[in-house]
Amino acid sequence: MIKVNPPVQCDVLIVGGGTAGLMAAIAAAEKGAKVIVAEKADTRRSGGGATGNDHFGCYIPGYHESVESYMHELEQGMCKGADPKVQRVFVERTFEVVKDWEKWGINMRPFGDDYVFEGHSLPGHPKCFLKIDGRDQKKCLTNEARKRGAIIDNRTSVTRYISRDGRVVGAIAIDISKPEPEIKVYEAKSIISVTGTGARVYPAVAPSCLFNVANCPAGTGTGRVASYEIGATMVNFDKPRAHIGPRYFVRGGKGTWIGACCDADGKAVGIVGRPEPGEQDITTDICQEVFDLSKKNGTGPIFMDCTENPKETMEHMKEGFYSEGISSLLDAMDQQGISLEEDMIEWGRYLPHIQYSGTCINEKCETNVPGLYSAGDECGNFFCGVSGAAVTGRIAGENAAEYVKSVDSFAEIADAPEIKEAQEFYSSLMDREAGSYWEELNYAVQNIMRDYASIETPRSENLLSCGIYYLEELDRIARQRIKCANSHELMRALEAFDILALGRLILISARDRKESRGLHKRADYPYTNPLWNTLSMTIQKVDGEDHTEMRKL
Amino acid sequence: MPPVIDKKKCIGCTTCAQICPLDVYGPVIKGQKPEVLYPNECWHCRACEIDCPVGAISMTYPLPMMLLRRPKSMIKKEGAKK
Numbered sequence: 177m178i179k180v181n182p183p184v185q186c187d188v189l190i191v192g193g194g195t196a197g198l199m200a201a202i203a204a205a206e207k208g209a210k211v212i213v214a215e216k217a218d219t220r221r222s223g224g225g226a227t228g229n230d231h232f233g234c235y236i237p238g239y240h241e242s243v244e245s246y247m248h249e250l251e252q253g254m255c256k257g258a259d260p261k262v263q264r265v266f267v268e269r270t271f272e273v274v275k276d277w278e279k280w281g282i283n284m285r286p287f288g289d290d291y292v293f294e295g296h297s298l299p300g301h302p303k304c305f306l307k308i309d310g311r312d313q314k315k316c317l318t319n320e321a322r323k324r325g326a327i328i329d330n331r332t333s334v335t336r337y338i339s340r341d342g343r344v345v346g347a348i349a350i351d352i353s354k355p356e357p358e359i360k361v362y363e364a365k366s367i368i369s370v371t372g373t374g375a376r377v378y379p380a381v382a383p384s385c386l387f388n389v390a391n392c393p394a395g396t397g398t399g400r401v402a403s404y405e406i407g408a409t410m411v412n413f414d415k416p417r418a419h420i421g422p423r424y425f426v427r428g429g430k431g432t433w434i435g436a437c438c439d440a441d442g443k444a445v446g447i448v449g450r451p452e453p454g455e456q457d458i459t460t461d462i463c464q465e466v467f468d469l470s471k472k473n474g475t476g477p478i479f480m481d482c483t484e485n486p487k488e489t490m491e492h493m494k495e496g497f498y499s500e501g502i503s504s505l506l507d508a509m510d511q512q513g514i515s516l517e518e519d520m521i522e523w524g525r526y527l528p529h530i531q532y533s534g535t536c537i538n539e540k541c542e543t544n545v546p547g548l549y550s551a552g553d554e555c556g557n558f559f560c561g562v563s564g565a566a567v568t569g570r571i572a573g574e575n576a577a578e579y580v581k582s583v584d585s586f587a588e589i590a591d592a593p594e595i596k597e598a599q600e601f602y603s604s605l606m607d608r609e610a611g612s613y614w615e616e617l618n619y620a621v622q623n624i625m626r627d628y629a630s631i632e633t634p635r636s637e638n639l640l641s642c643g644i645y646y647l648e649e650l651d652r653i654a655r656q657r658i659k660c661a662n663s664h665e666l667m668r669a670l671e672a673f674d675i676l677a678l679g680r681l682i683l684i685s686a687r688d689r690k691e692s693r694g695l696h697k698r699a700d701y702p703y704t705n706p707l708w709n710t711l712s713m714t715i716q717k718v719d720g721e722d723h724t725e726m727r728k729l
Numbered sequence: 730m731p732p733v734i735d736k737k738k739c740i741g742c743t744t745c746a747q748i749c750p751l752d753v754y755g756p757v758i759k760g761q762k763p764e765v766l767y768p769n770e771c772w773h774c775r776a777c778e779i780d781c782p783v784g785a786i787s788m789t790y791p792l793p794m795m796l797l798r799r800p801k802s803m804i805k806k807e808g809a810k811k
C-alpha cells in the first residue's frame with residue numbers, strides 16, 4: 177500500500193501554483209494566513225504562464241473612458257461572455273496589480289517609460305491590453321510568495337478535496353518528488369482551486385502528439401473535478417471554445433502574431449481586409465469561423481502572412497514571442513529554415529480546450545461551497561488570460577484569508593474514508609503487474625469526445641447520451657486495468673481519470689442545452705433560443721446525482 | 730526526443746529537471762545528470778533550455794508538428810493575383 181503521511185495543517189491551501197495560485201498565495205499570506213501552495217511541477221516555471229505572457233488586460237483611469245466602456249471592449253473582443261459582476265471587480269483592480277508586478281521586477285513597460293497598449297483590440301477602438309514582457313513572471317511571483325512566508329510544495333499533485341458538513345476541510349495529494357509515490361494529506365480551513373485550463377480532453381490536431389496542445393498540458397481539470405465532487409457548481413461546459421494558431425504546431429498566443437490572414441494566393445480573407453502594417457489581424461480574435469469555413473468549403477488553407485511587416489515590426493513581433501513564452505515557434509522555424517520575411521505560415525482551428533468553462537465564482541471568487549474559492553483559467557464565468565488569473569487570484573487570496581478567521585479549528589481527517597479509498601485505489605494501480613498504460617485511457621477519452629461531443633459535426637441527444645454511457649463504461653474498465661510503474665505514471669493516470677470525469681460533465685451539460693449556440697450545434701435543436709440569451713448552463717452534484725440547470729448567474 | 734542534453738556541457742545542476750512543467754526529466758536525483766525520461770510529454774516551452782546555466786540543452790521538434798509554409802515567391806511564380 178502507498179504510504180500515507182500524517183496531515184499537514186494550513187489556513188489556506190492553494191491548489192496549483194500558476195499565476196492565479198501565486199497571486200492568491202501572496203495576498204493570503206500578506207493578510208497573515210498560513211498558506212501552502214501545492215504545485216505538481218515547480219512554481220518557477222509552471223502553468224499557462226510558465227515561460228511568459230505578453231498581453232495583460234489593464235484599465236487605467238484617465239487613459240480609458242470608464243469601467244463600463246472598458247468592459248464593453250472586452251466583451252466585443254476576446255473576453256466574450258464573462259459574468260459582468262466578476263468582470264467589473266477584475267477591471268477595477270487591474271492597474272493596481274500592474275503596478276505591483278512592476279515593483280516585483282516584472283517588465284510591464286518593455287518599450288520605455290510609457291505603458292504600451294497593443295493587440296487584441298478592434299481597429300479604431302480603445303486598446304485594452306498592455307504589451308508586457310512576462311518571460312520571468314513566475315520566478316518573480318514565486319519570490320514574492322516566499323518572502324511573505326507562503327510554503328511551496330512543488331512536485332505535489334492534489335487529487336481530491338474533502339468537505340465536512342458542506343464546507344471544505346482538506347485535500348489529498350500525491351508526492352511525485354521520488355519514484356515511489358506517497359500520499360500527502362492537507363487539513364485546510366480553505367482551498368483556493370486554481371488548476372488552470374483543461375487540456376488533453378479533445379485530441380490534438382497532430383495525432384501521436386498528446387501534449388501538443390495550446391495551453392499547458394499539465395492542466396487536466398483536476399480542480400474542477402475535485403470541486404464538483406464536493407458540491408461546487410460548474411458552468412458553461414456546454415459551450416465549446418477552440419483556439420486557432422499554426423496548424424499542427426499547436427500553440428496559444430495568437431495575439432502576438434502581427435500579419436494578415438490570407439489565402440494561398442496571398443489575398444487577405446480577414447473581416448477587415450488587410451490590416452495596416454504593424455497591426456494584428458483581429459480576425460484571429462473575433463472571427464475564427466474563417467479558419468473553419470475555409471476547411472469545410474474548400475477555399476482553404478488559410479495562412480498568416482507576416483511578410484509585409486516593416487523590419488522594426490518584425491523584430492518587435494519576434495521579441496513578443498519570447499515575452500509570451502512561445503519562442504519554440506521561432507526556434508522550430510529556424511531549424512526548418514523558415515523565414516517569416518518570405519514564408520506565410522498555415523493556420524487552422526484546433527479542437528476544443530477547456531477554458532471559459534468550469535468553476536462558478538462570484539465577485540469575491542467564492543464558490544457555492546463555503547471555504548472553496550477559485551480563480552483564473554479554472555473559472556467558468558470569467559476569463560481574461562494572465563491578467564484575469566492575476567487579479568482574481570489576488571481577490572481569492574484576500575477573501576480566503578478573511579474567511580479562515582471565522583473557522584475555529586481544523587477538522588481531523590487523518591482517518592477519513594476518502595483517504596482510505598484513495599490509498600486503496602492508487603495502490604491498486606501501482607500493484608498491478610499487467611495492464612494498460614495511462615496514455616491508452618487518455619486517447620480513449622479523446623476518441624469519445626471527438627465523436628460524441630464534436631464541434632466539426634452537429635451534436636444530438638442520441639450522440640451525447642451514448643457518449644456519456646461509453647465514458648462511464650470506460651471508467652469502470654480503466655479502474656480495473658490501468659497500471660503505473662512509478663509516481664510519475666500514477667500522476668498521469670489520475671490526470672487521465674480527471675480528463676474522463678471532465679469529459680463526462682461536458683457531455684451531460686451539452687446534452688441538456690437543448691438549442692444550438694456558437695460551436696454547440698444540435699441536429700435535434702437547430703435554433704438558438706433568444707429567451708436563453710442571459711442564462712448559463714450549470715451542473716452541480718446534488719445528493720450524489722448530476723443536476724443541470726439553465727440559470728441566470 | 731524533444732529536449733536534448735549535451736552531456737559534455739551538462740554540469741549536473743539539475744535545474745532542468747527541477748523546473749520542467751511536465752516532469753519530462755522525472756524526479757531530481759542529486760549529483761546526477763538528468764535524463765529525458767518522458768520525451769513524449771514535452772510541451773516545447775523551452776523552460777529547461779532557457780534556464781540551463783551552461784546552454785547544454787537544445788530542442789528537437791517531432792515531425793508531426795512540422796510547420797506548414799507557403800513561400801511568397803511561389804505565389805509570384807504561379808502568377809496569382811496579390
